Amino acid sequence: MRVLYFDCIAGISGDMTLGALVDAGADFDEIRETLSKIQLEPFTLERTLVESQGIAATRITVQVATTGVIRTYSSIRALIDDSELPVQARLIAQRIFRRLAEAEAAVHRKEVDLITFQEVGAIDSIVDIVGSAVALANLGVERIFASPVPTGMGMVKTDHGLMPVPAPAVVELLRGAPMYSKGVPFELVTPTGAAILAAMSEGYGEMPSMRVESVGYGAGTHQLDFPNVLRVLVGEEERAERAETTPEIAPGEVLIETNIDDLNPELYEYVLERLFDAGAQDAWLTPIVMKKSRPAVTVSVLCTPAKESAIRQLLFRETGTLGIRVTPVTKHPLDREVVKVETQHGTVAVKVGRLDGKPVTVSPEFEDCTRVARESGVPAKEVYEEASRLAREQLESE
DSSP states (O other), X not given: OEEEEEEOBTBBOHHHHHHHHHHXXXXXXXXXXXXXXXXXXXXXXXXXXXXXXXXXXXXXXXXXXXXXXXXXXXXXXXXXXXXXXXXXXXXXXXXXXHHHHHHHHHHHTOOGGGOEESSTTSHHHHHHXXXXXXXXXXXXXXXXXXXXXXOBOEEEEETXXXXXXXXXXXXXXXXXXXXXXXXXXXXXXXXXXXXXXXXXXXXXXXXXXXXXXXXXXXXXXXXXXXXXXXXXXXXXXXXXXXXXXXXXXXXXXXXXXXEEXXXXXXXXXXXXXXXXXXXXXXXXEEEEEOXXXXXXXXXXXXXXXXXXXXXXXXXXXXXXXXOOEEEEEOOOOOEEEEEEEEOSSOEEEEEEEEETTEEEEEEEOHHHXXXXXXXXTSOHXXXXXXHHXXXXXXXXXX
């Protein structure tokens, strides 16, 4: 499984993230071309190689004329939905902006959909977030972890006036994450950078056991007494050796469940969407019958322990439940990979599960199949069947 580790040497920001991902091997030309398809005011995206305290790093700069446009969360969400971004990149970008909106809503005591973005709604921040989402999808990252986060200290000037460092939105986003000031009188973590961590990182601490394949450094703008860079390490997860008779067990997860009998059924789709945005690995609904023969629904969520608190709070807020059950679970996963096949109508990604090195499950990505079907005017069933056949043929020829 492909893993990425954010080593927050000097904090994290949106441009540092994008720079580090490009430096680690994400295709800059593809990112720039994909971003050009978003309906934004004209901008240019540039990369330069700089040096910070002896470390070569990539700096990403967005050049744009001042527009004074203030975007709402709903307008940014629509902007991304209406774009031609790859499915995975679009989901990542939406998750990051959702976390930002939730943090701003908590700070300003407003409803999420009423939140307006000024600094974060600026074109350069949108480009940083969406560009990072495209880069993460380009690198094929499946799991993300991060180091403890140095925030800096003091005050910073914003559109709202002077704000303490770390900014209120940063504190809200990194609630529960290990933070420290590092004694630096600068803002080391921006809301954009904090949102990327909050939305994508499964946990914070030491680098996970992994076989590092590429390393990237993204440059910050402040002149510090130490390298002002964000480092990312990308590679394959290294699993501990086990006896042949012992199944491979994934890192600990928790199953969160609650029974609900008084929620408007129209809201369940929204609840599931929020759960996935909050970091759920899976979520599902099960119809049940409770006491006195009352029909009800069990909401089940699978997540990492690091996401448990956020998931519980979301369920309490969104469903009105009075109690939640949490059960530690283990998962025995197949080794997985993604192969791409060229159907006669377009490219489709196919998930392959292997048992003892042999493929036992072949599953075309539903979103790819429906996209290709819409674009070519053929039934999605035909695209699915052809993609499955081509993938099996490709695997048999190995």
